[in-house]
Amino acid sequence: xxxxxxxxxxxxxxxxxxxxxxxxxxxxxxxxxxxxxxxxxxxxxxxxxxxxxxxxxxxxxxxxxxxxxxxxxxxxxxxxxxxxxxxxxxxxxxxxxxxxxxxxxxxxxxxxxxxxxxxxxxxxxxxxxxxxxxxxxxxxxxxxxxxxxxxxxxxxxxxxxxxxxxxxxxxxxxxxxxxxxxxxxxxxxxxxxxxxxxxxxxxxxxxxxxxxxxxxxxxxxxxxxxxxxxxxxxxxxxxxxxxxxxxxxxxxxxxxxxxxxxxxxxxxxxxxxxxxxxxxxxxxxxxxxxxxxxxxxxxxxxxxxxxxxxxxxxxxxxxxxxxxxxxxxxxxxxxxxxxxxxxxxxxxxxxxxxxxxxxxxxxxxxxxxxxxxxxxxxxxxxxxxxxxxxxxxxxxxxxxxxxxxxxxxxxxxxxxxxxxxxxxxxxxxxxxxxxxxxxxxxxxxxxxxxxxxxxxxxxxxxxxxxxxxxxxxxxxxxxxxxxxxxxxxxxxxxxxxxxxxxxxxxxxxxxxxxxxxxxxxxxxxxxxxxxxxxxxxxxxxx
Amino acid sequence: xxxxxxxxxxxxxxxxxxxxxxxxxxxxxxxxxxxxxxxxxxxxxxxxxxxxxxxxxxxxxxxxxxxxxxxxxxxxxxxxxxxxxxxxxxxxxxxxxxxxxxxxxxxxxxxxxxxxxxxxxxxxxxxxxxxxxxxxxxxxxxxxxxxxxxxxxxxxxxxxxxxxxxxxxxxxxxxxxxxxxxxxxxxxxxxxxxxxxxxxxxxxxxxxxxxxxxxxxxxxxxxxxxxxxxxxxxxxxxxxxxxxxxxxxxxxxxxxxxxxxxxxxxxxxxxxxxxxxxxxxxxxxxxxxxxxxxxxxxxxxxxxx
Numbered sequence: 001x002x003x004x005x006x007x008x009x010x011x012x013x014x015x016x017x018x019x020x021x022x023x024x025x026x027x028x029x030x031x032x033x034x035x036x037x038x039x040x041x042x043x044x045x046x047x048x049x050x051x052x053x054x055x056x057x058x059x060x061x062x063x064x065x066x067x068x069x070x071x072x073x074x075x076x077x078x079x080x081x082x083x084x085x086x087x088x089x090x091x092x093x094x095x096x097x098x099x100x101x102x103x104x105x106x107x108x109x110x111x112x113x114x115x116x117x118x119x120x121x122x123x124x125x126x127x128x129x130x131x132x133x134x135x136x137x138x139x140x141x142x143x144x145x146x147x148x149x150x151x152x153x154x155x156x157x158x159x160x161x162x163x164x165x166x167x168x169x170x171x172x173x174x175x176x177x178x179x180x181x182x183x184x185x186x187x188x189x190x191x192x193x194x195x196x197x198x199x200x201x202x203x204x205x206x207x208x209x210x211x212x213x214x215x216x217x218x219x220x221x222x223x224x225x226x227x228x229x230x231x232x233x234x235x236x237x238x239x240x241x242x243x244x245x246x247x248x249x250x251x252x253x254x255x256x257x258x259x260x261x262x263x264x265x266x267x268x269x270x271x272x273x274x275x276x277x278x279x280x281x282x283x284x285x286x287x288x289x290x291x292x293x294x295x296x297x298x299x300x301x302x303x304x305x306x307x308x309x310x311x312x313x314x315x316x317x318x319x320x321x322x323x324x325x326x327x328x329x330x331x332x333x334x335x336x337x338x339x340x341x342x343x344x345x346x347x348x349x350x351x352x353x354x355x356x357x358x359x360x361x362x363x364x365x366x367x368x369x370x371x372x373x374x375x376x377x378x379x380x381x382x383x384x385x386x387x388x389x390x391x392x393x394x395x396x397x398x399x400x401x402x403x404x405x406x407x408x409x410x411x412x413x414x415x416x417x418x419x420x421x422x423x424x425x426x427x428x429x430x431x432x433x434x435x436x437x438x439x440x441x442x443x444x445x446x447x448x449x450x451x452x453x454x455x456x457x458x459x460x461x462x463x464x465x466x467x468x469x470x471x472x473x474x475x476x477x478x479x480x481x482x483x484x485x486x487x488x489x490x491x492x493x494x495x496x497x498x499x500x501x502x503x504x505x506x507x508x509x510x511x512x513x514x515x516x517x518x519x520x521x522x523x524x525x526x527x528x529x530x531x532x533x534x535x536x537x538x539x540x541x542x
Numbered sequence: 543x544x545x546x547x548x549x550x551x552x553x554x555x556x557x558x559x560x561x562x563x564x565x566x567x568x569x570x571x572x573x574x575x576x577x578x579x580x581x582x583x584x585x586x587x588x589x590x591x592x593x594x595x596x597x598x599x600x601x602x603x604x605x606x607x608x609x610x611x612x613x614x615x616x617x618x619x620x621x622x623x624x625x626x627x628x629x630x631x632x633x634x635x636x637x638x639x640x641x642x643x644x645x646x647x648x649x650x651x652x653x654x655x656x657x658x659x660x661x662x663x664x665x666x667x668x669x670x671x672x673x674x675x676x677x678x679x680x681x682x683x684x685x686x687x688x689x690x691x692x693x694x695x696x697x698x699x700x701x702x703x704x705x706x707x708x709x710x711x712x713x714x715x716x717x718x719x720x721x722x723x724x725x726x727x728x729x730x731x732x733x734x735x736x737x738x739x740x741x742x743x744x745x746x747x748x749x750x751x752x753x754x755x756x757x758x759x760x761x762x763x764x765x766x767x768x769x770x771x772x773x774x775x776x777x778x779x780x781x782x783x784x785x786x787x788x789x790x791x792x793x794x795x796x797x798x799x800x801x802x803x804x805x806x807x808x809x810x811x812x813x814x815x816x817x818x819x820x821x822x823x824x825x826x827x828x829x830x831x832x833x834x835x836x837x838x839x840x841x842x843x844x845x846x847x
Binding site for chain 2: 059096170
């Protein structure tokens with residue numbers, strides 16, 4: 001670091017509205033970013049990492065007030081600038097890209113139109129990028145982010161591009177005027193791993209070929225290990241550790257950093273100790289599901305074969321992971337098995353009963369055997385019902401006497417490590433992790449034979465995620481529960497499951513024991529997926 | 543897009559067919575039309591003669607078929623009272639109504655969209671409350687009273703505008719304001735809500751991060767996305783304005799379609815009423831069709847399909 005920092009944040013405190021759970025979003029934080037470096041700001045949700053990024057852009061939501069401190073960009077305090085001066089910096093000297101590429105581009109204008117705006121907005125005398133060179137340099141930008149067929153893309157609208165392609169357009173747009181600082185707020189979080197790996201490649205390119213400093217905000221230490229040169233770790237609005245990538249990743253000093261790194265799910269591909277039971281609980285044969293949708297105002301008929309000819313058997317107390325990227329059909333499959341969706345093909349036997357043939361009352365009776373925990377703990381509990389009501393509703397449906405059900409509810413709350421007085425509280429009084437435990441307790445209330453976890457830990461912070469995973473493992477060891485674990489995260493899958501089924505475009509590409517599939521993947525797609533896991537070269541993870 | 547337009551056209555034709563059946567069968571809703579036409583002092587023989595003349599004895603589908611076949615050629619029969627071909631009556635009056643409706647819509651748009659945008663830019667501010675007040679007034683003031691007050695102020699007191707008639711465009715100013723003001727509140731509120739949604743969206747944040755001028759963000763990036771529902775509403779409102787200008791046309795003595803419909807209804811003169819309903823609903827369907835197509839064109843994900 002022989003040059004002066006391009007950005008210096010000094011003692012910045014940002015107040016939250018009075019009703020919030022804490023007074024400050026960030027408190028007295030200071031950090032420096034040097035030209036050409038990639039600085040990662042890591043932290044869990046609520047750590048203040050994104051707020052810091054928005055403060056630099058002067059894009060804080062109105063309810064957040066920057067109370068004290070200074071943010072120097074090339075020696076000028078951004079906080080004292082007029083809005084006109086801030087606008088002159090934005091996109092020009094400091095640019096930003098966001099987490100959700102699907103909605104970050106204006107749906108009504110072409111990619112070309114939105115890229116050209118970067119040049120047309122600020123006519124500067126003697127600007128080397130005058131109109132004649134513009135078209136060429138826009139094409140160069142699109143080539144830089146490795147978008148196919150750039151010339152054709154200029155005329156395309158955002159809805160014609162995938163999420164990964166849109167994020168590339170956002171990067172191209174942010175780099176258009178060669179800013180001194182690029183802020184990326186969780187730019188790969190909502191993308192599939194393989195797409196994420198390609199976007200991270202682009203960030204590495206940027207670092208090598210430009211002098212642009214990058215602030216990369218993320219919750220994922222795997223991603224950090226891939227691209228960071230320096231790391232800032234934040235917890236509850238404060239910076240707890242700063243250092244070079246090697247130092248923070250390999251010899252973390254602060255307890256919180258160590259806890260975060262310890263909580264990252266590792267690839268665990270050794271043989272599991274637990275031996276599956278004798279009986280087969282679930283037999284799925286040739287399950288198929290095709291969606292027919294009429295889209296747009298033309299009501300044109302589209303058919304999507306979401307699940308194609310999927311077969312597998314589950315023995316008692318086995319844990320099977322169904323992995324795949326978005327659109328692979330894994331969630332549709334889970335919903336078909338639950339009969340939340342009706343299948344078009346195949347047979348499903350649960351405990352020897354033909355589950356697909358059940359109708360009316362007999363279906364309701366047999367639903368007890370297979371229960372589900374959904375991805376989003378925030379929307380899957382009825383906000384107007386107490387936890388007691390939520391837990392007792394299922395057993396009441398099956399005629400379990402009240403006192404008996406209540407006793408089981410108490411016992412299950414202890415199992416999921418919640419206090420008994422949770423019974424009288426409402427979902428909004430719990431954190432995301434606690435809610436997911438409640439959802440697990442709710443699913444277990446009916447003593448199911450099979451528990452389906454549909455991305456059940458994906459929305460949780462890593463530290464909470466590892467606790468929930470451990471909980472599921474414990475319950476399985478103790479009760480012999482059969483687990484069907486749907487996830488996009490191979491590391492998580494390897495943590496809890498004995499067998500894995502890899503799905504792509506609705507079909508199964510590989511199926512076998514975790515130790516075989518992850519140690520010696522046969523299908524190229526599985527190999528791609530494994531290679532895309534961020535941070536796989538980092539020795540703490542491997 | 544072409545398929546979309548064809549689909550919409552087919553739908554519009556279907557709607558028109560149903561409307562034509564309904565408006566045709568209206569003639570039987572107020573009792574035996576022959577008795578009505580023949581008058582109070584008519585004998586049974588007179589009524590039978592009328593029945594024979596107008597072919598009321600034919601089966602209803604035959605009557606409808608004949609009426610429809612004529613209507614498609616532009617012949618809507620003759621007014622019982624005015625003794626004139628209905629088609630002529632309508633082509634006479636229609637331009638007046640269309641001019642009034644068009645001007646009223648222009649006024650409503652010119653007032654509602656800027657007010658809605660201004661309110662959305664600073665929600666809950668003085669500007670927001672002021673535009674709310676202006677628009678609520680539009681809904682609260684009865685058209686006949688508001689129209690009369692305008693006449694009182696601008697014609698009687700200030701003598702700036704003529705109080706009635708259709709001689710010049712000046713005659714249409716007050717009627718257009720009276721008719722348009724009533725449509726303003728819904729459009730203003732919709733513009734405001736729609737703009738608020740759009741202004742809170744991710745791509746507006748992107749536009750800010752790009753350092754674009756606030757005016758560019760507001761009018762290029764936001765309004766383009768917010769205007770689609772307003773366009774749909776405006777089309778429906780224009781339909782209402784054309785059909786619902788009866789009161790306004792009476793106050794300002796404008797002899798348009800609304801006025802004719804009102805006169806004909808009070809005289810049990812069915813052919814003009816049937817024809818007006820058919821014409822207005824055709825217009826209504828045409829307007830909705832245009833709004834759909836315009837909306838589709840505004841939204842690239844539909845336009846390019």
